[in-house]
Amino acid sequence: MDYENNYLLAIKNMNLRQSFIDSIELGWAEQYMPKCIYKNRLSKSKKNILMSTKRLSILSSENKSKVLIYPVAFDLKFHPNFQDFYSTLVYHEGQHAKENFIGLPMPTCVSVESIEYWSAFDLLQEVRAVRNQLLHLTKENSEAFQVRLEERLNNHLRQLSKGGCNEFVELYGDP
Numbered sequence: 001m002d003y004e005n006n007y008l009l010a011i012k013n014m015n016l017r018q019s020f021i022d023s024i025e026l027g028w029a030e031q032y033m034p035k036c037i038y039k040n041r042l043s044k045s046k047k048n049i050l051m052s053t054k055r056l057s058i059l060s061s062e063n064k065s066k067v068l069i070y071p072v073a074f075d076l077k078f079h080p081n082f083q084d085f086y087s088t089l090v091y092h093e094g095q096h097a098k099e100n101f102i103g104l105p106m107p108t109c110v111s112v113e114s115i116e117y118w119s120a121f122d123l124l125q126e127v128r129a130v131r132n133q134l135l136h137l138t139k140e141n142s143e144a145f146q147v148r149l150e151e152r153l154n155n156h157l158r159q160l161s162k163g164g165c166n167e168f169v170e171l172y173g174d175p
């Protein structure tokens with residue numbers, strides 16, 4: 001499978017995106033995120049979101065997630081090559097899906113006034129997902145992508161440490 005070429009074709013032709021996504025081997029992440037869906041429309045306020053992960057159902061005991069993949073994920077500015085796209089899908093969203101499955105740790109840094117509880121909670125999830133991506137970068141990933149990940153991680157960590165919140169920044173749980 002020539003993923004690199006198929007990625008470029010999917011960038012050019014929106015109609016190929018879902019079948020391209022379906023062709024990707026998710027490996028370990030598949031058990032946590034059986035559904036990956038291309039979503040063409042996105043509200044203006046969220047136009048810079050590449051992908052998002054949510055539980056399939058909050059009512060059932062099913063803790064698996066679905067990943068929504070938005071148009072900007074197919075923008076070379078954000079994912080210069082297929083390995084970068086794959087990194088976000090499998091190592092970032094996969095980390096979120098895994099945490100949805102095994103349960104999220106609740107930070108106790110709630111009393112910290114300079115940072116709101118839910119933003120701390122979100123930031124901690126983001127930190128772990130970006131850490132997981134950095135951990136699995138290969139030489140096939142673009143340098144621009146790596147630089148952006150490191151910037152994001154440092155930004156998030158800075159915000160958290162301003163609020164005195166540094167628990168659960170490390171990865172946890174079995175793969």
Ligand SMILES: [Zn+2]
Pocket residue numbers: 092096125126129
């Ligand atoms: Zn995320």
